[in-house]
Amino acid sequence: MSDLSRSVAIVGVAESDEIGKVENKSNLQLHSEAAYNAIEDAGMKPSDIDGIITAGTSTLNTAEFMGLTNIKYTDSTAVGGSSFEIHIAHAMAAINAGYCETVLVTHGEAGRSARNRPGPNLSDPASQYEIPYGFIGMPINYSMACMRYMHMYGEERTRQALAEIAVSTRKWALKNPKAYMKDPMTFDDYHESRWISWPFHLFDCCLVTDGGGAYIVTKKEIANTLPKKPVWVLGVSESHDHGIISQMPDLTQTTARRTGPAALKMSGLTHDEIDLAMIYDSFTYTVLATLESLGFCKPGEGPDFVANQRTAPGGDFPMNTNGGGLSYCHTGMYGMFLVLEAVRQLRGETGERQLENPKTCLINGTGGALSSTGTIVLAID
């Protein structure tokens, strides 16, 4: 796949008009606001869009809501919050195969304020074997994975790592005017926050907020004609190895163990050449397991890797500079927002939290019950 590297670029990114607590807007309204803003950010027109991708609803709904009818490629791949990383890979494939030229990827989820929510599908395995036992919601699922990690690698040092991640991520959020959490977090604040599902404190868990996001992927020839500098897609990889948590082959390793090395190989870059890591942080533990799975450190070494606020502002491994799902915004499927921050950092558009001239970013999305991953490597010229 390395011949596809740099064949497409992300040329427009945006959130919906508001994020956080947004009452009286449907999911589709959030999709369409973000799409409007991303098309404007790209300097394009709605009629330029000939491919459409989303997750969590059908593209029949999103395209109709926005009145997009010039559709030559459609994709509703939904494997949880990582879907929006995987969508970059699918857009790259579709554009290179000649299906379409410009793909709009949208997300909208009133995670906090939705008036209506879907019910469970009673024929799913989860409905028979997990949900009746109270395996309901991701904090419980992920906390059992984290408990296994603690058993293997030590409770005290794991706990410290979770705290490091929560505190460093909050520091970034304080530099992002759009972040939901506005107050500083000390280590004591972390340790004293209430239990949700042991071993998780409240501050191990992501926010539950409302919001939309969108980005546009187009081919090189078009990207080079647009007003903003293209952010090139260098490497992509996707995978999953289970659906429900009790079926996960190894509770301490996600499929990022495959997608990380594969995306890096395609990109031609090494771990050391990544200037920014955008790592899906549904929970503090998600970050710990993911950094190890991606190969930034060995299994069990994550607590040493993130020690001493290394991922915070001023640290030598900047990560989740938007404040993450932990402190900025988490709608339910957060992967969209990883892409927005990656592109903005590479373009130099992030104000107070801007890194010094970053050229490369690795994004890793995680979806479901640690089920799916998508790894993307981006770069700017």
Added chain:
Amino acid sequence: MSNDYKKPIPSPQGESDFYWEKAKAEELWLRECPVNGPYFYPRDISPGAMRKDTKWIKASGKATLFTFSIVERAPHPGFMDDVPFVTAIVQLEEGPLMPTNIIIDDPTPEKLQIGMPLEVVFEHINEKIALPKFKPV
């Protein structure tokens, strides 16, 4: 058993009717693949090897604690009176991992040791369904 059971109730599917019938009779049954051995959850065609010549086997009901969480915040209104309660993945003596609850009074991390021996018990929640759960031996 009571009629005011407020938690989600499993809906048996064709390939799992036998599992739930046996659970109601307070027996735990697994499917076994000729290549990879016993597996959970039950489906006719084995996972991975995708063999059709699988069979039902009766499990011993013995297990060890593989991992757990102590749930402090009820994830559903039906669990309001249960918190704190223990969700767990246990490793059955036959090998497979199984999601369940650990029945234990006033759960604390100190009372729950990964690897501790467990045995199956059955909670009858209505006329058709009994949930296999586990308690420390």
